[in-house]
Amino acid sequence: MHLNPYGEYAVLLAASLANDMPEGRSGIEERARTFGMTMDFIPTPEDHELTRRVIEDWLRVVDATDPQERAALLNQQMAAAAAYPRLVDHDDEGWHLHYRDTNQGMPHVFRAIFSVGTALHLTTRGMHRLGRCAAGEDPGDPCRAVVVDVTRNGRQRYCSVRCANRAAVRRHRARTGAPSGNGQKPQRPSVN
Numbered sequence: 001m002h003l004n005p006y007g008e009y010a011v012l013l014a015a016s017l018a019n020d021m022p023e024g025r026s027g028i029e030e031r032a033r034t035f036g037m038t039m040d041f042i043p044t045p046e047d048h049e050l051t052r053r054v055i056e057d058w059l060r061v062v063d064a065t066d067p068q069e070r071a072a073l074l075n076q077q078m079a080a081a082a083a084y085p086r087l088v089d090h091d092d093e094g095w096h097l098h099y100r101d102t103n104q105g106m107p108h109v110f111r112a113i114f115s116v117g118t119a120l121h122l123t124t125r126g127m128h129r130l131g132r133c134a135a136g137e138d139p140g141d142p143c144r145a146v147v148v149d150v151t152r153n154g155r156q157r158y159c160s161v162r163c164a165n166r167a168a169v170r171r172h173r174a175r176t177g178a179p180s181g182n183g184q185k186p187q188r189p190s191v192n
C-alpha cells in the first residue's frame with residue numbers, strides 16, 4: 001500500500017472497518033483491496049479477531065479528543081507495530097515506503113499502517129481531523145460512526161448527508177419549538 005504523504009487511505013480504511021466490520025477474513029481482505037492495499041499475507045485463523053482488536057485500539061485514538069492523549073496513544077501503537085521506514089518496490093506499485101518489517105501477518109500490518117497513517121493524517125491536516133459523527137452527540141441519536149476529515153476546509157462534522165440533515169432538523173425544531181417525532185422536515189404552514 002502507498003501511504004501517501006497525508007496517510008489518507010490508511011485512515012479511511014481503518015474508519016471503514018470500524019464503521020462496518022466485515023464478517024470474515026475474506027471480507028476484510030476485499031475491503032483493504034478497495035483502499036489500494038495489496039493483500040499478499042499468509043492467512044491465519046486469528047486474522048479476523050486480531051484485526052477487530054487492532055480496530056478497537058485504534059478507536060481509542062479516535063475517542064481521545066485531547067491532542068496530548070491522542071498523540072500518546074498513537075506513539076504507543078507505533079512503538080508496538082511500526083518499524084524503520086523501508087523502501088520497497090513490489091507488485092508494480094513503484095517505489096514506496098513500508099513502515100513495518102517484511103513477512104508480517106495481516107493484523108500486524110494493519111496496526112502499523114493505521115497508526116503511522118493516522119499520525120501522518122493528523123500532523124499534516126490537523127490533530128482534530130478525526131472523531132465521531134456529531135449527530136451522535138444529541139441525546140438518543142444512535143450514530144457512532146467515525147469521521148475522518150479530509151475536506152479542504154476541515155469542517156466535516158457528520159458521517160453522512162443523512163446525519164447532517166437529521167441534526168439540522170433537530171436544531172430547527174429546537175429553535176421553533178415545532179413538535180418532533182414524525183421524522184420529517186418541518187412543513188411550511190399552509191396559506192389557503
Ligand SMILES: [Zn+2]
Pocket residue numbers: 001002088090093096097098
Ligand atoms: Zn507496499
Ligand SMILES: [Zn+2]
Pocket residue numbers: 133134135136143144145158159160163
Ligand atoms: Zn452519522
